[in-house]
Amino acid sequence: MEYKGSSVYEHKDFFENYMKRRHRKESPNIVIELPALLNMMGNIENQRILDIGCGDASLGEMLLQNKGNTYTGVDGSESMCQKAKESLGNHPGCKILQSSIEDFDFETEVYDLVVSQLALHYIEDLQSAVNRIFSCLKQGGRFIFSVQHPLLTSSAKSMQSGGPRSDWIVDDYYHTGKRVEPWIGAHVVKYHRTMEDYFSILQQAGFKINGMSEARPLKENFDEEAEYERRMRIPLFLLFSCVK
Template identity: 55%
Template sequence: MEFKGSAAYEDELFFQNYMKRRHRKDSPNEIIEKPALLKMIGDVSGKDVLDLGCGDASMRRELLQAASYLGVDGSKNMIMRAEQNLSDLENSEVIHSSLESFPFPVENYHLIFSQLALHYLEDFRQICENIYNSLRFGGKFVFSVQHPVITSAFKSSGTKRPDWIVDDYFQIGVRAEPWIGEKVVKYHRTVEEYFMILRNSGFHINELCEATPDRRNFSSEEEYERRNRIPLFLLFSCEKPVCEYNMSIRG
């Protein structure tokens, strides 16, 4: 059986195994991807924030200075865990919805971010257009995905590997990959494809990052050396230009 989107997290065993894996010591999500994402996000003081594919909403704890936080996730299990995590925080809410069907309000957010969720969506172009329209002028869109050298190959063992296969790179499209005992569907895109869709959606791309590992974040020299061999993550920081608003006034 192949799981699409957030469907895998509705399987209780998969969900529990994922949560243990996600928050384990030396998780690359925690010590490689998240520091890079937070650096790109920067100061959120007084900002209205939308978190797409929020999972258990643990990122809200990193963004306490935000004026408001809304998390969206397609998994009921994730939303239940997120509600527990946010129970003591004001101006914090989560909604159970797929990202494709979420009704993006127009020009509502200062910051929209997504953490390792958008490579599960088939139509990246449409989600970028929705995000662009939902940002205020001058607002930021920051996101991370699995690096295309990871998603590229049709062959994947799903286990801890001594070496990586980089193949089929320019064959953009669906990949079914073994992960935590199940098969999950992802969508491979090249770096160029991500860049062009973002630019054609109207975004100004401020920064691209491959999340170079920082030795200070690792407890093991062996793990640090292993993570220096290949990039796991690709991150973009984009902006909805203010000039579009100024041009509309002048017109």
């Protein structure tokens, strides 16, 4: 069975296993992607923030602690939204809404910052979503997001072996579109795009691209030299910083 969007998180065993992997100390999301994302965001004081595909809102906690004005998290998974509400508690200025990105009712010119962590590669019609993100930002507002690096989404062949990998297969890179990836015992649908595709989608929506990052690992974030060297072999993430 193939799972699209956030539907796979409604399965209890998958959800529990994912949360354990996602928040383990050595998770690439924590030691590689998050530092790159926070560096791109810089000062977010007094900004109205929309988090697309917010998951358990762990990013939202950080942003509110760093004086973000308001935080709205959106996720399609009921399980994730419940976890996010538990994490944020009664923090003033925050709300969690359950909706897929495709169906979310974006308001017009409301937010100073739209952020998304590793969610947009699950969307088939990304151009439509990015167009609506553009419309919900104030003039001068920023859109900062990360996706799985196209070198990884191009082919799931490297995922077949399981366990820590020392080699990666890049194949069918220019054949963009649907991919089915084995992940934590399930088969999850993602959509592969080239780096050029991401640039084109952002530009067609009207964004000015201020920066791009492949989240180069920082040695000081790793406890083990061997793991740092392994992560230096191939980029896992691709990030963009854009302005309206």
